[in-house]
Amino acid sequence: MKSIFIVLSVAVILYSPKVYKFFKENVHKIPKASFEEQLTAFKELGYTFNKEIDKHDLLYLYNEEDYEAEPYSLLYYTWAEIADTKDKPISNNCWHFDYESIENKGDYVDIIKNLERISDGQLNFTNVQDNIDFDNETAWVSFDINGTHYKYDLTFDNDWADHVLFENIQALTEKYNTKGKFTVYSLGQSVVFDFMTETKLQNFKKVTKLDPKWL
Template sequence: MKIKITILIMGIIGLLGLFGCNGKTKSTEKLNNKVTFQEQLVIFKQLGFTLNKGVDTSDINRWQGGYKEFEDQPFHLLYQTLGQTIEREPWTPITNKCWDFDLEAIEDHGAYIDIMQNISRITSGELKFENLKDYVDVEEKKAWVSFTCNGDNYKWDLKVNDDWADGDLFDKVQDLADKYKTKGRFTYFNTGGQDFVLGYYSKKDLEQIVQKTNLKIVWLKAKGQIH
């Protein structure tokens, strides 16, 4: 009899551990406890996502739904927004830790120069592209970009698909990071749209970001991700 009572008590204790006083499971309560915009921002700042000079939280809180939109998509929307620029002159990047890139960005000469400059910017100087030149003619279906990196000269011919960027370019810059044995490597985050967030982190940094945010940020491999 004592054994049966003991088993019954243990079962009740187990159920109390699983359910809160309001009858919700702990997992349900966890899902219902949304991470506030400010909490998300603090975590990103702790991870090294420093706002650039002249940028403040009003530049980040740009969506129609306000903070609620960030809380409905915890860390996802904030990470994406941190990779954008402010919506006023001088169009300063919000941070230099990532870049939210819209692939439909190739219209004329200078487009690939802009892309290469932004790629270099998020590497904190580990990959510097100098003497940048490009050529873009959508009607002629011809495009290329040339530059110097670590004293080596490069000229990459690029595919033309209307105004869509050639995804192979991102694999090429990943190859450069491997070639020059930089501390960081490029990462990819799928936003669900025609843009993606390009990051550049060490293995340790990426592990910390994923652990703190639960974002599905992976090492970049454009084939299978971008095209």
């Protein structure tokens, strides 16, 4: 798992400026709220920090003025990130993913494990394997869940992840009738994945004025 966090930490350094620019140029205006008000709102919505994480890890990535300039949207993105100084996810409630990040064997395994991580224990994948053959331009991922083996042949597109994989995982939430389903909040070429019930999604939209969609 440590390798997952190292890769994602590097991604924060490389892609955070792009994401922040996206907020400045594309996020619709949302009523102002102080950093502490936003933090309280997220906690009341059920968002929690992982062990040894606190608000200072959020403020290490951006300052209060940044969060207040783009209320809720920047905080949501950061909540889904890696704590730079602790090499671990800030939270298991959501996950920031850049679609242009398939570079090595194991990257699709990391995707499956991160989707499992934010699923509130409702999806449990075992025997997760993948192969990414850059020479022959092929890729696949396989895993077991609920006693059934799945293998998906994926579209190879250099370092871009195959969107269909995420749709297939969402289909499994329907098949196995999980209480939550995956949502996606677009940040351009990257997204924040979340796992919500219909009630949680509507409450989230009401409080934050953000508009995540069902995956």
